[in-house]
Amino acid sequence: MKVLISVDMEGISGIVSRQETLPSGQYYNEARRWMTWDTNAAVEGALAGGATEIVVTDPHHQLNILWHELHPQAQLVRRDLIAFCPLYILEGLDETFDLVLFVGQHTRYGHPRGIISHTVTRLFADVRINGALVDEVKLSTAMAGYMGVPVGLVTGDDAICQETQAWWPQVETAMVKYAIDTYAAICLPKEEAHALIRQAAQRAVEKVATLQLFTFPRPVTLEIDFLSPPAAARMTLLPGVERTGDLTVRYVSDNFDYIWRIFWAMVYMASKTRDPLPW
Numbered sequence: 001m002k003v004l005i006s007v008d009m010e011g012i013s014g015i016v017s018r019q020e021t022l023p024s025g026q027y028y029n030e031a032r033r034w035m036t037w038d039t040n041a042a043v044e045g046a047l048a049g050g051a052t053e054i055v056v057t058d059p060h061h062q063l064n065i066l067w068h069e070l071h072p073q074a075q076l077v078r079r080d081l082i083a084f085c086p087l088y089i090l091e092g093l094d095e096t097f098d099l100v101l102f103v104g105q106h107t108r109y110g111h112p113r114g115i116i117s118h119t120v121t122r123l124f125a126d127v128r129i130n131g132a133l134v135d136e137v138k139l140s141t142a143m144a145g146y147m148g149v150p151v152g153l154v155t156g157d158d159a160i161c162q163e164t165q166a167w168w169p170q171v172e173t174a175m176v177k178y179a180i181d182t183y184a185a186i187c188l189p190k191e192e193a194h195a196l197i198r199q200a201a202q203r204a205v206e207k208v209a210t211l212q213l214f215t216f217p218r219p220v221t222l223e224i225d226f227l228s229p230p231a232a233a234r235m236t237l238l239p240g241v242e243r244t245g246d247l248t249v250r251y252v253s254d255n256f257d258y259i260w261r262i263f264w265a266m267v268y269m270a271s272k273t274r275d276p277l278p279w
């Protein structure tokens with residue numbers, strides 16, 4: 001059984017600060033080790049549950065997981081910031097995989113207390129699909145579903161675990177910290193957090209045959225609120241993207257692959273907007 005483990009950084013055990021998640025941060029190098037430990041716990045659990053081939057992908061910013069300390073049975077997708085990897089959070093996934101596991105995840109932009117909440121880029125505010133707010137986990141679960149692969153696990157703070165369970169009750173979770181504020185949490189002891197991840201990953205792999213594919217009802221309507229008007233304005237260069245408000249654009253398609261591509265094209269274009277943020 002072939003499993004992709006996608007690992008973000010904000011939801012890793014112990015992490016509460018951008019000083020830990022940004023390469024320029026004072027505690028980043030230490031946090032990279034914590035990220036590798038959480039990943040290894042998920043790999044161990046997946047192997048115990050029956051996984052035979054494991055690929056880990058590392059989409060947060062660039063080159064975080066310590067390759068030389070990763071579990072010996074896991075392959076690692078490593079990518080530099082300038083690399084073109086159009087599956088982003090799911091880079092490495094294809095139709096030959098049986099399961100996706102998400103480790104170290106975080107809540108959407110605007111969540112009242114989720115640790116380091118944001119939606120992909122600090123240039124986006126709310127992102128909605130069919131009128132409801134979505135986060136990176138939900139968008140990626142829908143893309144995995146489009147590719148025919150179910151999602152079985154999310155780990156991170158209590159907020160992302162509870163939010164995911166609310167729309168996807170079959171998902172296994174490991175709550176490794178309890179969010180107090182965007183930059184404060186009660187963190188479980190290291191060994192306890194790793195044990196929770198290991199057990200939840202094992203449960204997810206063991207129940208793979210019962211997991212369903214998640215998809216949004218069609219047509220799918222994507223709406224994004226930007227943080228600056230010039231960013232919203234530029235998005236109308238993309239055919240089919242309409243500006244529906246001062247800060248808001250909309251794109252509609254029956255094909256989730258198109259939604260995914262337009263979303264990431266907008267992430268890229270927003271990053272090229274020279275207008276400084278309004279603060």
Ligand SMILES: [Zn+2]
Nearest residue numbers: 008009010060
């Ligand atoms: Zn991240």
